[in-house]
Amino acid sequence: MKITKVESFILHIPLNPPITDAINAPTHWGLPGVRIFTDEGITGYGFTGTCANGDEMIADTIDRYYAPVLLGKDPFMVKEIWDELRFGKMHWIGRAGITHMALAAVDIALWDIMSKAANKPLWQYLGGHKSKKIKAYNTNGGWLNWPKERLLKDITSFVEQGFTGVKMKVGKPDSREDYDRVKAVRKAIGDDITLMIDVNQMWNINTAMTWGKKLEEFDLYWLEEPLNPDDILGHKKLADALNVPIALGEHVYSKYAFRDYIHQGAVEYVQVDVTRVGGITEWLQVAGLAASYDLPIVPHVGEMGQIHQHLVASTQNAIMLEYIPWIRDIFIEPATVKEGCYVLPQMPGASTEIIPGCFEKFRVK
Ligand SMILES: [Mg+2]
Incomplete structure (x- = not known):
């Protein structure tokens, strides 16, 4: 060819x-x-x-x-x-x-x-690992500009739809407001739903130490991108000091940068994104690297899950996948979630055809 x-x-x-x-x-x-x-x-x-x-x-x-x-x-x-x-x-x-x-x-x-x-669908071409379902967590209701009422309405509606994991944004100018919003969400969804929070790099190390500790009481599955993504040392300090695990990777662009994060114990959920590292070839290398440290992969979805559903389905240490349905309607075989799980694609290819x-x-x- x-x-x-x-x-x-x-x-x-x-x-x-x-x-x-x-x-x-x-x-x-x-x-x-x-x-x-x-x-x-x-x-x-x-x-x-x-x-x-x-x-x-x-x-x-x-x-x-x-x-x-x-x-x-x-x-x-x-x-x-x-x-x-x-x-x-x-x-x-x-x-x-x-x-x-x-x-x-x-x-x-x-x-x-x-x-x-x-x-073959890409996940089978790569060697399938998950023949049934991939747990999806929904990010598309936890936005920082949502007033509290809308935040609670959207996130509880996801739980009603069958999602067992949700993520919300934090990083308000006054961290007491973040605390109040996380507290309200946890109360609304109950104790059985996986809840993650995402700072999008907005905190410094002192804010992260103080508010990361305070927010632990809400049983958070992870704390995402608390600091500048170039600050491996800062993330290492947080990972050591906090009980909530550190997740990051959406601004980490190569296997070498992931190696440094992973080897130093500065990341605990590896969010490698196929659209930010050099595609599937390098994504697979990062997944293998993480596997050798027994670290879970939970990709950030720069492509809204179309390609990552294949990668998660074919990777032993990939445990869950983010869901944001912004662009699904443009694809011939759109990424689909039913009852909180991705339905694996059946058409040949990487589900990228528009x-x-x-x-x-x-x-x-
Ligand atoms: Mg994020």
């Missing part, structure tokens, strides 16, 4: 209503990505996820620097291609962020092609 054409795209999907966490206030979810065409008629779709900022730089990297390398290559040589792109012309200014997210999109499209050619009408409707490039 040979690659015959490489075409970048950008889709912007509106969020109604707009949401916020402690540092982001997106109005659209951005999908800068790529379609890779082959001489056997199979087309691979890959993309990364953004708050719709900087997408043109990711698409430009694909068109200008990655497409010329890809043309004529065999998609089944994905690891060789990965090395060639990673250590190619963008290495000097890349290795994280824009160029690495472009690499993720390309890598995902190649795995989509391979699993389609094998006529309905043609939606592709045109939301396309801005």
